[in-house]
Amino acid sequence: MDSQRMRRELESRLRGENRKLIYDREKDQLRIESERTGKGITVSLTGIIAKWNSEKEKAIDEVVYYVEEGLRAMENPVQLTDHEKKIFPVIRSTSFPAEAEEGAPFLTDEHTAETRVFYAYDMGNTYRLIDARIMENEGWEPERIKEIALFNARSLPTPLKEDLVAGNIFYFLNTNDGYDASRILNKGFLNDMNKKIQGTMVVAVPHQDVLIIGDIRNDRGYDVLAQMAMSFFTSGRTPITALSFLYEDGELEPIFILGKNK
Structure with a gap:
């Protein structure tokens, strides 16, 4: 699969009424724009290939779904008032754009050296990041949004799957509700997990739809976690970071693990 074939495939599946498709040959990117709103989504063909x-086809299906839902969300207005239960925090990489394409800055909070907290309005199958223009239109203060979002994050269920690898225990949270990584903001949940950890507690959020907690009991455990995090990071639809975090005294500290074993 080369860029031209991928471009043709995406164009055939995303072309529609009131849509404009723009290809940037230099950056090898395809932009799908709604003519109703003037807003759009840009995807990198290199990453999709x-x-x-x-x-195979799953990669294309995911991109098409992401674009369709994203454009649909842009065309629907955000109403925070009387919809407080739809407000959630989301985790993104610090390299994620700090403002919407129209120039309105997103509402954010510092988190770690690798991650930043954004705030989102849930729209069912997707969500829209809250920016300054939305807050102005709704007349909401930033602190009100942050408080409600964190409360809603604490209310999310935390079902875990457990796996034993090389004497270390790994817990996986993967509900695919769009907020799996957001559970890292639930201090109560992290503290409860810390109480049951017998070794060193290490946390990873390689992409938005997974949270990994490692009970690391030997050096091999760090290698395993590093490989897991990198694998999830490269396969996730919204990558965050391949680095992991030590959880000590209620704080997250990024660590770099140099894998030695395959």
Whole structure:
């Protein structure tokens, strides 16, 4: 699969009424724009091809779904008042854009050296990041949004799957509700997990739809976690960071793990 074939495939599936498709040859990016709103989504063909090599049609299906839902969300107004239960925090990489394409800054909070907290309005199958223009239109203060979002995050269920690898225990949270990584903001949940950890507690959020907690009891455990985090990071639809975090005294500290074993 090369860029031209991928471009043609995406254009055939995303072309529609009141849509404009723009290809940037230099950056190898395809932008899908709604003519109703003037807003759009830009996707990197290089990244999609890399995923297609391992996942085939699933990689394309995911991009099409992401674009369709994203454009639909842009065309629907955000109403915070009387919809407080739809407000949630989301975790993103610090390299994620700090403002919407129209120039309105997103509402954010510092988190770690690798991650930043954004705030979102849930729209069912997708969500829209809250920016300054939305807050102004709704007449809401930032602190009100943050407080409600964190309360809602604490209310999310935390079902875990457990796996024993090389004497270490790994817990996986993967509900695919769009807020799996957001559970890292639930201090009560993290503290409860810390109480049951017998070794060193290490946390990873490689992409938005997974949270990994490691009970690391030997050096091999760090290698395993590093490989897991990198694998999830490269396969996730919204990557965050391949680094992991030590959880000590209620604080998250990024660590770099140099893997030695395959």
